[in-house]
Amino acid sequence: MxxxxxxxxxxxxxxxxxxxxxxxxxxIRDFRGKDGLYKINWNGLSVEEILSIDFFLSEPGLFYRWAKGFIYQLEKYxxxxxxxxxxxxxxxxxxxxxxxxxxxxxxxxxxxxxxxxxxGSPATHHCLSCGKTYTYDTIAPVVQADAIPHCTICKGLIKPDIVFYGEQxxxxxxxxxxxxxxxxxxxxxxxxxxxxxxxxxxxxxxxxxxxxxxxxxxxxxxxxxxxxxxxxxxxxxxxxxxxxxxxxxxxxxxxxxxxx
Ligand SMILES: [Zn+2]
Structure with a gap:
């Protein structure tokens, strides 16, 4: 010391x-420790699958339902x-x-x-269609209400600015x-x-x-x-x-x- x-x-x-x-x-649970998040299955899916960009694009509803109890409760910690x-x-x-x-x-x-x-960070989000940005505070209540966040301008899908698996x-x-x-x-x-x-x-x-x-x-x-x-x-x-x-x-x- x-x-x-x-x-x-x-x-x-x-x-x-x-x-x-x-x-x-x-x-907050360790992603890769011995009790790590990645060892958990959620609806038969591994966290690694849920956090992959392909999964997000095809099943945004499932992603946000999972993320509701994790990424969108940050004020708890x-x-x-x-x-x-x-x-x-x-x-x-x-x-x-x-x-x-x-x-x-x-x-x-x-x-x-x-x-x-x-x-990356969930502090910001953006619309995958028009690029409009959204804050965590705007999106978290939407996710907490079990809705999929969509752009108020163009109705495009909104994605958190975290790096998914399969993204650089x-x-x-x-x-x-x-x-x-x-x-x-x-x-x-x-x-x-x-x-x-x-x-x-x-x-x-x-x-x-x-x-x-x-x-x-x-x-x-x-x-x-x-x-x-x-x-x-x-x-x-x-x-x-x-x-x-x-x-x-x-x-x-x-x-x-x-x-x-
Ligand atoms: Zn948009």
Missing amino acids: ETLKSLLLKSENIVVFTGAGVSTLSG EPNIVHLALGRLFQKGFIRGVYTQNIDLLHQKGGVRQVWELH LNKNILNKAYQDMSEAHLALILGSSLTVQPAAGLPMATYYHGGKIVMVNANETPLDRYAQLRFSDLKDVFEQLSPWIETLNPKNDSPSCQVR
Whole structure:
């Protein structure tokens, strides 16, 4: 733990990468953990099938019925100790931002202003026919009422801006991720089993450019051997870090200083 603190203090450029494990502490089920969402069948369908773009286009009603209990109840979930600690680190200027595989908007709620969502976000939606955009707040009540959201202009099908299976990740975000991870002196990899490519290869960009990797994940990952430090219990690590983070003075160029 002392080594981790000293790495956080002396690394000028820190980038954070998070996966589903960070959300499980908020009660959101891990996509790929041992009780993972993907192991569940819903009406005989795997979550991987439900989240594929072909399925969405052919059975939008079934997708939205499934998503009603998951993606469209985000207001039920609160940021946990990890989200909040990262928020404090961001505000004090210790981390540049967070790259996440999660689509639950909890990093934003936790106070990180710079979040790059590799798998997209349900915060926005768009009409597949005319491109008109819609907010989560507009669409969630429609889904909660068991209706399929359609465009108010052209009646086209509305799709959340999350990345479905069979869709490409946003190239701009991915390129920026490689760039930022390459430049990072320290990459904190939290709660990701690093099994989904291409995002899973990102920590190696840090490693190959001479940066250090700190890994916190319940299960082993394929990149563990490249990590300077490795912990398995996210909650434990951040319960130890949080009081210490509170004692840190904001860096000169930190967001909390710019506010003053
Ligand atoms: Zn439309």
